[in-house]
Amino acid sequence: MPDTILAVVFETQSDAFKGASALKDLNGQGDLTLYDHAVLTKDESGQVTVVQATDEGPLGAATGLLFGGLVGMLAGPVGMALGMASGAAAGSIADLGVADFDLTILEDVADAMKTGNSVLVADIFEGWQVPVDDTMKTLGGTVHRRLRVDVADAQEERRVAAAKAEWEEVKAEAKQASDDAKVALQAKVDAAEAALKKAGDDAKAKWDTMEADANARIEALEVQIKTASDETKAKYEKRVAEIKADLAVRKEKLGKAVDLAKDALS
Numbered sequence: 253m254p255d256t257i258l259a260v261v262f263e264t265q266s267d268a269f270k271g272a273s274a275l276k277d278l279n280g281q282g283d284l285t286l287y288d289h290a291v292l293t294k295d296e297s298g299q300v301t302v303v304q305a306t307d308e309g310p311l312g313a314a315t316g317l318l319f320g321g322l323v324g325m326l327a328g329p330v331g332m333a334l335g336m337a338s339g340a341a342a343g344s345i346a347d348l349g350v351a352d353f354d355l356t357i358l359e360d361v362a363d364a365m366k367t368g369n370s371v372l373v374a375d376i377f378e379g380w381q382v383p384v385d386d387t388m389k390t391l392g393g394t395v396h397r398r399l400r401v402d403v404a405d406a407q408e409e410r411r412v413a414a415a416k417a418e419w420e421e422v423k424a425e426a427k428q429a430s431d432d433a434k435v436a437l438q439a440k441v442d443a444a445e446a447a448l449k450k451a452g453d454d455a456k457a458k459w460d461t462m463e464a465d466a467n468a469r470i471e472a473l474e475v476q477i478k479t480a481s482d483e484t485k486a487k488y489e490k491r492v493a494e495i496k497a498d499l500a501v502r503k504e505k506l507g508k509a510v511d512l513a514k515d516a517l518s
Contacts, residue, residue: 254399254400254494255287255375255376255377255399255400255469255491256375256376256377256378256397256398256399256400257357257373257374257375257397257398257399257400258372258373258374258375258376258384258395258396258397259357259360259361259371259372259373259374259395259396259397260371260372260374260388260393260394260395260396261361261364261365261369261370261371261393261394261396262369262370262371262372262391262392262393262394263368263369263392264368264369264370265291265293265303265370267370267391267392267393268291268293268304268370268371268372268393269291269304270391271291271372271387271388271391271393272289272291272304272372272374274387274388274391275289275372275374275376275384278383278384278387279476282476282479282480282481282484283378283379283383283384283484284376284377284378284379284383284384285376285377285378285469285472285473285476285488286374286375286376287374287375287376287377287468287469287472288374288375289305289372289373289374289375290302290304290305290372290373290374291303291304291305291370291371291372291373292370292371292373293368293369293370293371294365294366294367294368294369294370295367295368296367296368298367300365303370356398357396357397357398360396361373361396364394364396372393377469377473377488377491379484379487379488381397408451408454408455408458408505408506408509409455409505409506409508409509409512411451411454411455411509412448412451412452412455412509412510412512412513413512415444415447415448415450415451415513416448416512416513416516418444418447418448419441419444419445419447419448419516420516422437422440422441422444423441423444425437426438426440426441445517448513448516448517449513449517451509451513452509452510452512452513452514452517453513455506455509455510455513456506456510458506459502459503459506459507459510462499462502462506463499463503466495466496466498466499469495470492470495470496473488473491473492473495474492476488477489477492
């Protein structure tokens with residue numbers, strides 16, 4: 253089973269804090285691996301603010317942008333932040349490297365949160381859903397979850413290839429242009445070259461973030477494996493193998509994009 257984004261809506265902030273504490277207990281018992289979490293509350297004006305967030309843990313700064321970007325979309329005026337899982341809102345999340353998250357969970361939270369309610373958002377791996385569901389139900393929480401989705405990293409290679417083709421086309425046009433036209437075309441050549449460099453840099457940055465994220469998750473799971481029962485240990489070991497295999501595939505795809513840009517600009 254892939255990692256999960258969990259959102260549990262509670263009537264009160266204190267109940268959400270209890271939910272966060274319960275997740276930590278389930279983590280300690282080996283029922284799940286808690287990578288990161290935050291509690292947000294909606295006030296009388298409709299403002300949603302973060303009232304509790306992880307300041308340490310297995311993921312730490314390595315995935316601050318990943319989970320933090322999602323939490324950031326929840327925090328703010330409800331009309332701006334909640335329920336906006338497309339357009340500019342989704343674009344800003346993608347820029348932060350949060351493309352692994354199914355953003356429809358924002359809509360679920362928007363529909364469920366009323367004035368005074370709080371939501372516990374967590375990034376977890378759970379071998380089975382019953383422990384979380386039963387625990388949160390006992391505390392009065394309504395559970396929403398989405399599996400982390402695969403990202404089409406090949407699109408980064410296509411983006412670089414398109415930028416490279418445009419750069420080469422404009423360069424060829426400038427080479428054949430009259431002296432008067434060369435000045436204007438040179439600006440286009442420079443812009444196309446900058447776009448190609450940015451596409452390559454973005455692919456490299458994405459890989460660096462994904463690699464750090466994967467390694468941090470593996471480290472957290474390996475801690476759980478040390479004390480897990482045989483049945484749970486097998487599930488955690490399987491998840492570690494899945495993360496490693498996925499990382500190898502993504503490295504190949506993103507590596508092609510990085511190399512394509514580097515070779516073109518060298």
